[in-house]
Amino acid sequence: MKVVIIGSGNVAYHLANAFVLKGINLIQIFGRNENDLQEIALKTGVPFSTKILDNADLYIIAVNDGALEEVSQLITKKNCIVAHTSGSLPIEILQGEYRKAVIYPLQTFSKSKELEYHKIPFFLEAQNTEDYLFIENLALKISDHVEASSYEKRxxxxxxxxxxxxxxxxxxxxxxxxxxxxxxxxxxxxxxxxxxxxxxxxxxxxxxxxxxxxxxxxxxxxxxxxxxxxxxxxxxxxxxxxxxxxxxx
CATH class of the missing domain: 1.10.1040.20 (ProC-like, C-terminal domain)
Structure with missing residues (x-):
């Protein structure tokens, strides 16, 4: 399973750190802000890019809500899962022919503050059972509190x-x-x-x-x-x- 995180803010920073700590195969951090990407790369050892998006099985878009729809269009691969991390936007905000999901971590994130990732609740949504089990397995490697959630509940x-x-x-x-x-x-x-x-x-x-x-x-x-x-x-x-x-x- 190859994972790419798109974004360079607080959520991307902590998800990248949590993935690396738990041995998840995070192959790239992708975004526009090179300085912030460098900071994540230094913390995690994961390579970054501002230009070329690597091939992956799962893309996690951790950007602000206003940019989510536009960023989701950067992913042209069809045989993959794309998940956003927003608490307030529906799964349908993702614009692409890929399989869509949501991985919403309920926490306040700051780069300057270390977190106990296993305590963070994760609320998940996917378009089919197979994809849900895929992202559930990933989330359970990080957190002890993982559950399915509809958009209305989220x-x-x-x-x-x-x-x-x-x-x-x-x-x-x-x-x-x-x-x-x-x-x-x-x-x-x-x-x-x-x-x-x-x-x-x-x-x-x-x-x-x-x-x-x-x-x-x-x-x-x-x-x-x-x-x-x-x-x-x-x-x-x-x-x-x-x-x-x-x-x-």
Whole structure:
């Protein structure tokens, strides 16, 4: 089984690293950004190209969603599987006469952060049983958590991830803007962030909620609103209203 990864971003970087660590026959990294491709090549020892796409049994397209359809047209081989890694796009976005699939890893990827690949859930889709078993066998070499997923389910998996990861991280960034503005080291919040995250491994998130909003402490919420303006005030009010609605306050 020969595999080519198309892309040079965070997802491509980590998939390439995971494949090499697990002995999967990754023969090439293909893309447009030569500097990023060189970085992956140095990490994995896999050759790269910006011009010639090698012959493979499986092509994994790990590019941003906006470029996926265009990039998928680069593959002209018919007797192969082409899989994209998007959580939000259907299998039909792939434009070619090859066999189509999806290999969606549910994780936030950064090149600077090492990951435990066996913990990453993989959601898979293919057009027939034989191809599904092929990509399932590949994913199981990397992860302990692999399952089939329809496009309808995968859309909601990705949506929930936006709430649980992207939005939460944005709130961390906003919190740091507040601490920076008032000469408070952000590191003081790290034990709180750690405990908040660890707590939901033991109790339901709804049960873990604390703070003035869930206590319906109007005096404190009003005082904190008076400390804020602009986008910060909008976020604060939106979050408070959402909490009150959830707990019927």
């Amino acid at each position: 859309k909601y998996v990705h949506l929930s991830a936006v709430f649980a990861c992207n939005f939460v991280n944005h709130l961390f960034a906003r919190a740091k803007e507040i601490t920076d503005a008032h000469d408070i080291p952000f590191k003081y919040l790290l034990p709180l962030i750690e405990e908040t995250t660890h707590k939901i491994f033991q109790v339901e998130p709804k049960e873990a909620q604390t703070g003035p909003s869930v206590r319906n402490d109007v005096r404190i919420t009003k005082m904190q609103e008076d400390l804020l303006n602009g986008e910060f005030l909008k976020i604060y009010k939106t979050m408070n209203e959402s909490i009150k609605e959830m707990y019927e306050l």
